[in-house]
Amino acid sequence: KAGVTQTPRYLIKTRGQQVTLSCSPISGHRSVSWYQQTPGQGLQFLFEYFSETQRNKGNFPGRFSGRQFSNSRSEMNVSTLELGDSALYLCASRSSDFSYNEQFFGPGTRLTVL
Amino acid sequence: GENVEQHPSTLSVQEGDSAVIKCTYSDSASNYFPWYKQELGKGPQLIIDIRSNVGEKKDQRIAVTLNKTAKHFSLHITETQPEDSAVYFCAALRPDSNYQLIWGAGTKLIIKP
Numbered sequence: 112k113a114g115v116t117q118t119p120r121y122l123i124k125t126r127g128q129q130v131t132l133s134c135s136p137i138s139g140h141r142s143v144s145w146y147q148q149t150p151g152q153g154l155q156f157l158f159e160y161f162s163e164t165q166r167n168k169g170n171f172p173g174r175f176s177g178r179q180f181s182n183s184r185s186e187m188n189v190s191t192l193e194l195g196d197s198a199l200y201l202c203a204s205r206s207s208d209f210s211y212n213e214q215f216f217g218p219g220t221r222l223t224v225l
Numbered sequence: 226g227e228n229v230e231q232h233p234s235t236l237s238v239q240e241g242d243s244a245v246i247k248c249t250y251s252d253s254a255s256n257y258f259p260w261y262k263q264e265l266g267k268g269p270q271l272i273i274d275i276r277s278n279v280g281e282k283k284d285q286r287i288a289v290t291l292n293k294t295a296k297h298f299s300l301h302i303t304e305t306q307p308e309d310s311a312v313y314f315c316a317a318l319r320p321d322s323n324y325q326l327i328w329g330a331g332t333k334l335i336i337k338p
Contacts, residue, residue, distance in 0.1 A: 115268070142324075152330070153314065153328055153329065153330040153331045154269070154314060154328045154331070156325065156326075156328070159324075159325065166323055166324075167323050167324075167325045201268050201269075203268070203269075205324075211257055211274070211276070211318075212324075213259075213271045213274075214261075214269075214271070214326070215270075216261075216267075216268025216269050216270065217268050218266065218267055218268055219268055
């Protein structure tokens, strides 16, 4: 079974631009969560989508948005990029609506904002 | 809301020794506590978890203990090996939180040869 894939793996943007990151979950998984990881800040939860609906949202500004498609693939968009948005963005998928389900993480997209 | 504190932020141990990472949580309603390991260049991966109706769980060289009264849980790694070098994250889950995990800040474990 293929794991969670994220594209692109690396991205360099300049301040003010916008960016779209993509996540393909494990086949059959309906939940996709997004996290921002910066050195010393751990995993900061952005949002979770389940069956195309945003189920949870973290404390990030409205510049961060996401969506999920009918095939469970998810995209995350960041508009008006700031230097502080430089981070590793991870997505994770889960198989069902069961709270104890393991989250499977992708390798992440490394975003650098210049 | 729930808050999870993780200590230490960095832990360096000699190969073959044991390592212990501790997390405390604030919400007594939390009932599920997973541990994830993140190796360099990879996403985190679940290594062990424990539910609130169990006090201890073991899987070969790793174990997790839970003290519900004190609201803390710990990861124990015995006979550490170089491949144990990674960042470890703890997390907690409330049953009514819409399945959202609350994460600790992570511990960088360094195994010295």
